[in-house]
Amino acid sequence: MPSFDDPSHSHNAASVADVPPKEADHLIAACAFSEAERAAVYRAIETRRDVRDQFRSDPLPDDLVRRLLEAAHRAPSVGFMQPWNFLLIRQQETRERVWKAFHQANEEACLMFEGDRRAQYQRLKLEGIRKAPLSICITCDTKRGGPVVLGRTHNPATDVYSTVCAVQNLWLAARAEGVGVGWVSIFHEDAIKSILNIPEHVKIVAWLCVGYVDELYDMPELAVKGWRDRLSLDKLIFEECWQDDQDAF
Numbered sequence: 001m002p003s004f005d006d007p008s009h010s011h012n013a014a015s016v017a018d019v020p021p022k023e024a025d026h027l028i029a030a031c032a033f034s035e036a037e038r039a040a041v042y043r044a045i046e047t048r049r050d051v052r053d054q055f056r057s058d059p060l061p062d063d064l065v066r067r068l069l070e071a072a073h074r075a076p077s078v079g080f081m082q083p084w085n086f087l088l089i090r091q092q093e094t095r096e097r098v099w100k101a102f103h104q105a106n107e108e109a110c111l112m113f114e115g116d117r118r119a120q121y122q123r124l125k126l127e128g129i130r131k132a133p134l135s136i137c138i139t140c141d142t143k144r145g146g147p148v149v150l151g152r153t154h155n156p157a158t159d160v161y162s163t164v165c166a167v168q169n170l171w172l173a174a175r176a177e178g179v180g181v182g183w184v185s186i187f188h189e190d191a192i193k194s195i196l197n198i199p200e201h202v203k204i205v206a207w208l209c210v211g212y213v214d215e216l217y218d219m220p221e222l223a224v225k226g227w228r229d230r231l232s233l234d235k236l237i238f239e240e241c242w243q244d245d246q247d248a249f
Contacts, residue, residue, distance in 0.1 A: 044175045051180035052221060053125035055132040055211040059090075064177060065134065068210070071173035072138070077162035078152050081145035084166045084205075087137040087196055094195065098207070099129040101191040102184060109186050120227065128182035128209030136210055137196060138167055140203045163205045170208070180213035 140163040184207040
């Protein structure tokens with residue numbers, strides 16, 4: 001099998017006919033991965049979990065953290081604007097301030113549920129901010145790339161969509177490295193911005209708790225604990241146009 005970096009297989013006459021020579025030099029073979037490589041990709045996707053409470057306290061090596069950030073930085077972005085920044089938070093004092101902001105919002109969220117649902121919510125353990133040795137605040141700079149960005153002209157939210165792709169890249173890379181990730185979304189954005197001195201035009205997309213874990217659930221934790229089951233894929237696929245939902249989700 002030819003190497004991806006083998007120049008003798010990097011392009012052929014048909015593939016370069018319509019592109020300038022300098023661009024053709026950057027074309028590589030679009031062959032499928034080996035069976036083992038494909039299995040590893042799908043395994044990372046299928047076994048990725050949102051970790052809430054099971055973090056170990058030992059720190060992550062710097063070279064591993066760098067690999068995770070490199071994976072995130074390889075994400076696709078509309079207009080190649082790369083709107084993300086990665087704020088690494090390791091100090092216990094900072095994480096405690098963020099936890100207090102989360103706790104306030106979490107109490108508010110709890111009151112939005114009623115009856116058994118509220119009691120079930122209260123039983124969920126959400127201690128990643130305190131327990132994980134590293135938190136990563138991933139942001140979206142809405143001004144990066146200037147006032148007009150290729151592909152963003154009619155949908156300004158695509159910068160946030162792009163940043164979410166970076167989150168997913170990091171998450172899958174972390175799973176491959178045996179590292180757990182938990183996404184915290186329950187907070188008032190202004191409170192976290194104040195703690196981290198984030199500019200007004202920059203949006204917080206994700207607060208990730210990152211650390212080693214010894215075990216993962218074999219299915220999403222919220223499914224294990226009876227909060228919600230995975231929806232049937234067949235009910236989510238439509239052909240050619242939108243169809244009326246046959247069953248309530």
